[in-house]
Amino acid sequence: MKTIKGPAIFLAQFAGGSPPFNRLESIAEWAAGLGYKGVQIPSWDQRLFDLKRAAESKTYSDEVLGTLAAHGLALTELSTHLQGQLVAVHPAYDLAFDGFAPEQVRGHPRARQAWAVEQLLLAARASANLGLAAHATFSGALAWPYVYPWPQRPQGLIETAFRELAARWLPILNVFEQAGVDLCFEIHPGEDLHDGITFEMFLERVKRHPRCNVLFDPSHFVLQQLDYLEFIDLYHGRIKMFHVKDAEFRASGRQGVYGGYQPWTERAGRFRSPGDGQVDFMAIFSKLTQYGFEGWAVLEWECCIKSAQQGAGEGAPFIERHIIRASEAAFDDFAGSGADQAASRRMLGLDQDRSAS
Numbered sequence: 001m002k003t004i005k006g007p008a009i010f011l012a013q014f015a016g017g018s019p020p021f022n023r024l025e026s027i028a029e030w031a032a033g034l035g036y037k038g039v040q041i042p043s044w045d046q047r048l049f050d051l052k053r054a055a056e057s058k059t060y061s062d063e064v065l066g067t068l069a070a071h072g073l074a075l076t077e078l079s080t081h082l083q084g085q086l087v088a089v090h091p092a093y094d095l096a097f098d099g100f101a102p103e104q105v106r107g108h109p110r111a112r113q114a115w116a117v118e119q120l121l122l123a124a125r126a127s128a129n130l131g132l133a134a135h136a137t138f139s140g141a142l143a144w145p146y147v148y149p150w151p152q153r154p155q156g157l158i159e160t161a162f163r164e165l166a167a168r169w170l171p172i173l174n175v176f177e178q179a180g181v182d183l184c185f186e187i188h189p190g191e192d193l194h195d196g197i198t199f200e201m202f203l204e205r206v207k208r209h210p211r212c213n214v215l216f217d218p219s220h221f222v223l224q225q226l227d228y229l230e231f232i233d234l235y236h237g238r239i240k241m242f243h244v245k246d247a248e249f250r251a252s253g254r255q256g257v258y259g260g261y262q263p264w265t266e267r268a269g270r271f272r273s274p275g276d277g278q279v280d281f282m283a284i285f286s287k288l289t290q291y292g293f294e295g296w297a298v299l300e301w302e303c304c305i306k307s308a309q310q311g312a313g314e315g316a317p318f319i320e321r322h323i324i325r326a327s328e329a330a331f332d333d334f335a336g337s338g339a340d341q342a343a344s345r346r347m348l349g350l351d352q353d354r355s356a357s
Contacts, residue, residue, distance in 0.1 A: 001289055001326035006297035007319035008038030008076045010243065013301050014308060015045045024048045025067050032071040035316035039068065040136065040298050043078045043123055044100075051078075051119065054126035061129035076296040077241060079136040080123045081186065086116035087172070088140030088165050088192070113168075120172045128179040134240045134295060135176065136215050139165065139185045139193040139202065147194075158201075165192055166205035169212075176211045184241040186215040187231075189224060196231055203238075213240040216288075217300065218279045219247035223269035225257060229283055236291035243300040244319055246277030264304035271302040273311040274318045281322050289324045297323065 009031050020026035024041075027048065031039055043051040053060040068075055082100040089097050089109065098106040105111040120137065127135050143161035146153050176183045185193045185202075193199050199214065206212050216239045221228035232239065249269045254260070259267040274281065285297070299315035301308060345351050 002292050002294045003326045004242070004285065004288060004293055004297050004323050005074075005076075005295065006038065006323055007036050007244075007316040008040060008074075008296045008298040009034075009036045009312065009315060010040040010042075010079070010298050010300045011048065012040075012042035012045070012079065012081070014312065015042065015048055017047075022047050024064065025070075028068050028071045028073055031312075032073055034313055035320070036073065036299075038074040038076040038296055038298070040076045040296075041078055042082075043080050043119070043126070044082050049078075051122050051126055054129055055122040056125075058129050061126065065130060075130055075132065076298055077132055077134050077136050077184075078123055078127055078130070080120055081136065081138050083116045083119035083123075084137030084185075085140050085191075086112055087120065087168050088142050089113070090142050090145050092145050093141075117168070117172060121175050124172075124176045124179040124181055124183075127176075127181040132181060134182040134184050134213070136184050136186060136241055138188060139169070139191045141190060141192040143192050144190060144194075161192065162201050162205055166202060169202075170206050170209065173206060173209045173211050177209070181211070182213045182240045183211050184213045184215040186217055186220075186243070188217070188220050194220075195224065195226055196234060199235070199238075213238045215241040215243060217243040217245050218281075218284060219243075219245040219271055219277070219302075222247040222249050222278060223257070223271075225249060229280070229287060232284070232287045232291065236287070236293070239288070239291075239293060241295055242288065242293065242297055244274055244281065244297050244315070245300040245302060246272045246274045246279045246281075248272055248277040270304050273301065273303040273306045274299065274315055276303070276306065281318075285322045285324055289326055 011027060015021050020030045028039065041049050043049060065075060086097060086100055094109055101112045101115060105115045123135055142165055143158050146157060173183055187193055187195065187199060193202055203212055214235060218228040221231065247269060251268050255268045257269065264270050297319045299319060301311040301315060303311055
């Protein structure tokens with residue numbers, strides 16, 4: 001077994017235009033001051049990080065690592081959640097997702113997709129230059145508008161969507177293989193990879209690629225009413241990243257999983273700061289430790305009630321309390337008899353049987 005690393009924090013929800021959140025050095029000092037030992041960097045935010053420079057310059061990558069190390073921090077992973085989303089976009093979402101892309105490709109879906117793919121390729125090279133083992137992203141979605149269809153889906157629609165999704169991602173996965181980095185898809189509603197079955201469908205179509213892996217975030221399982229603990233049992237071999245994010249689900253006679261078009265505070269399912277929701281984090285940390293998870297426990301703060309500053313301040317000690325120091329010996333070793341093979345045969349009565357015959 002391995003001890004999970006942490007606590008760490010995903011900077012995407014905190015980066016902003018004002019100090020200390022507008023520069024890597026100052027946001028690193030802020031995170032370290034709260035007790036974090038690692039940070040996960042959103043690769044699209046050039047106030048903190050230049051993805052292209054990191055992909056092309058080992059010197060720049062070393063400078064980034066040095067800036068973090070000066071505050072006692074490690075870089076856990078890079079994220080391309082926004083760019084990954086643009087690898088596959090159904091036309092119904094073109095306008096909504098255009099804001100994730102630079103102005104020159106907005107309104108041009110093919111150019112936008114090509115830009116997104118190039119961003120992923122840069123991320124593979126940058127991750128290698130930074131010495132990272134894993135990378136976080138979204139799969140994007142072609143089939144999501146048909147997740148609960150009326151009228152029924154035409155035969156073959158989902159198969160066609162997943163073949164196309166796999167065709168777009170397989171070359172990217174191959175580049176991550178060359179870089180020696182795991183590509184971890186966050187299992188998330190709104191993405192075509194939103195539960196275990198859809199991940200399996202995709203995995204088969206990318207030929208069970210060794211770099212096709214999972215970012216495990218239990219909050220999205222709560223909102224879908226999926227068993228997040230059994231998910232770990234089923235897919236632990238593919239779980240390479242972990243977001244510590246809480247959620248709660250409060251079904252009523254008026255509202256269920258789909259939320260009734262209500263704002264976050266009024267939905268049956270909503271995100272909460274760690275410890276304020278319904279996720280059993282002790283069970284999660286236990287299972288991940290049991291299965292030898294070697295990655296980081298990274299706070300992804302999203303809450304519709306609590307302030308970001310309070311959530312960040314509470315996150316590091318919350319994670320620290322849940323990290324299990326993996327045992328290096330069996331708890332009952334003190335009672336070991338040191339029996340050898342001969343003793344084992346005698347205990348089973350095997351030698352006695354032989355002498356009797």
